[in-house]
Amino acid sequence: MTSGPGRRHHGNRHGRSEEARVAVLEAADDLLVELGFARVTMEGIAARAGVAKQTIYRWWSAKTDVLIDAFLQDADEDLTPSDSGDLATDLRAYLRRLALFLGESDPGAVFRALLAQAQHDPAFAREFRSRCLAPQRHRDRLLLERAVTSGRLPSDLDLETETDQLVGPLYYRAVVSGGPVGEDFTDALVEAFLLRHGG
Amino acid sequence: MTSGPGRRHHGNRHGRSEEARVAVLEAADDLLVELGFARVTMEGIAARAGVAKQTIYRWWSAKTDVLIDAFLQDADEDLTPSDSGDLATDLRAYLRRLALFLGESDPGAVFRALLAQAQHDPAFAREFRSRCLAPQRHRDRLLLERAVTSGRLPSDLDLETETDQLVGPLYYRAVVSGGPVGEDFTDALVEAFLLRHGG
Amino acid sequence: MTSGPGRRHHGNRHGRSEEARVAVLEAADDLLVELGFARVTMEGIAARAGVAKQTIYRWWSAKTDVLIDAFLQDADEDLTPSDSGDLATDLRAYLRRLALFLGESDPGAVFRALLAQAQHDPAFAREFRSRCLAPQRHRDRLLLERAVTSGRLPSDLDLETETDQLVGPLYYRAVVSGGPVGEDFTDALVEAFLLRHGG
Amino acid sequence: MTSGPGRRHHGNRHGRSEEARVAVLEAADDLLVELGFARVTMEGIAARAGVAKQTIYRWWSAKTDVLIDAFLQDADEDLTPSDSGDLATDLRAYLRRLALFLGESDPGAVFRALLAQAQHDPAFAREFRSRCLAPQRHRDRLLLERAVTSGRLPSDLDLETETDQLVGPLYYRAVVSGGPVGEDFTDALVEAFLLRHGG
């Protein structure tokens, strides 16, 4: 219970309060899941976090900006693809985890809310794409990239289109149609891929 | 200075004003394209339409409700699949039109905005799914349905999964990744489908 | 308990809500006396009056503007000089009432607060002078004016300076020095006046 | 680049920085004249003085406290009555100087602002009366006191009431009515006094 070197205090000249930062991100996360995006407000986040509004505005520009940070803290760890050596196995595992993430998890709810907000606000869309979607896209295509590098897939493969065909239907169900994204479905996507590329 | 027979007046005892209805839908449509969803307000719609706020609230529950009506007026006509007899040709044509609709058209912008709002508000999501997404889903699977009925595709085909694989990547690019949805891409989706089933 | 023609309701196209107007003025008056000027806030007035902040801002520009209205409702009735025919008697009576008003009454507290605020804000000072001080000044010199008109005082009397000598010391004690303003004091001011002008 | 002997540096263990003290008082004075009391803030004073807010709060309790100090530095020197031996002459001279002080000078502006604030805040009123008004009151009655002591005025004179009649109208014009306080006016006040006592 010692105060280590990373311990930040309220207000000092060397930067922001880590305590406040974490409280805000957690409050935003919780409120989104509890109330839904529309009813999350800066005032609500401040009250829940026990923080002054000005402290939020000092470090974030809007509630979407808070939520991006909240999302980024969770997304990396949950979604890094494994690498067993067998492409089919890895793809099946990754799509299952992606499905759970998008459809069931709290960070997934944040992701969908931000994705929605990006439709409403072009300026935010740019921010969201570069900070959230680009890394996510990178994870989504990572297994195919590795397979090309290791020679298990031909080097002239159109990675963009192939990735879209692999994960697009999954996002579609999770975000647009609201259909179920169970193992049957994700496995079928992998089967279709293998049919195209000879697995 | 006479009023023609079809002329509807402000306030009358014979039902709602068609004039006001149309003015509201057009104002909503225009404002969405001009300002983006976030900056469309009921007050703005009323002002643009030259209509009292109460008139809007009398007939619609919220701005999303107005936009659904505005969308439904435009969507049907644009997206009914043609039927040339050749499945591959029809699929290619439909996906191209769907891509243009989602990515470029004004009704497509309304659609994306409403889809986004459905992420933020579960109650609206139900409304939107039944009134907009279900018909859209019906159009998206119509060609495959016909082909099954006419025997060109096997009757045990999983229509849901196949439709998702066909249009999912397209929605994904249009709504999520923001990538281009040109002919190359839509044709590639049809090729993949034919590889699975076209023989 | 009927709703007469003057009865005003919440929001209609023909003007403001009398109910809200009165509630705001009373709330402002009460809060000033209870808390003192510095702790009267627009939010506090709104909450006490059961009124939305916007309703206050629609009709008043600031809390001082509300207080001016609150003051004007009370001041007229309390301070109209009587006219017994005897100048000395009338002057003594008026100064006593003025002393009580400035030093003891609730409207007097409002007056002192507004006078103070006028020192702090030149723009408000102009407003306050024309709407409150000018009528007050008129009341303060009314007895002398009448006496000049009726010939009891010479027509070349410098009314401004005489009025200042009569009431100035009283305002000075009430507002500046905080000294007592009892009958001894007000009567002494009248004696001095009579000494100057021959009783 | 040497530091002179009187030079105070940031931080030392034996007392406050004279440099900071002076900078704060000057900043407060300047800002009051430039912006008016309402727009003078602790943050503004700190910024103008090139001083940390905490430094101000360490030595003063509020902006009014700063202004009292700023006022006291200027007031004494300007307003000590002269003593020519002739009461009427001295009174005329003093009232003219008092009028200029209250109505035209920068310290007079500070005085009026503090007087105003004393109306708003009873606790500050006590502070202000004892530290500013009492000495001022002493100066205002000094000439009459001396005249009593030296036998030029009767020893049973009610000094309080006489002083009020002498300077009250002047304060009244300067602070309340905003009327002009020229020589005509101040001389008239002295004439009235002489009429009462001058013989």
Added chain:
DNA sequence: AAATAAGCGAGACGGTACGTCTTGTCTTCTT
């Protein structure tokens, strides 16, 4: 010389109130 300790500039913090904006309801008058 090193250690100590106070005042300092800096600025983040939890708060409160500001004045504005939009929402959805309501009432009145007009057509």
Added chain:
DNA sequence: AAGAAGACAAGACGTACCGTCTCGCTTATTT
């Protein structure tokens, strides 16, 4: 009866200051 007008209660917005706090620096004295 429907519409136009617009006042209303509610409550979130983003900003400005408040007064408190911690920090690391500078400096004068003490050891």
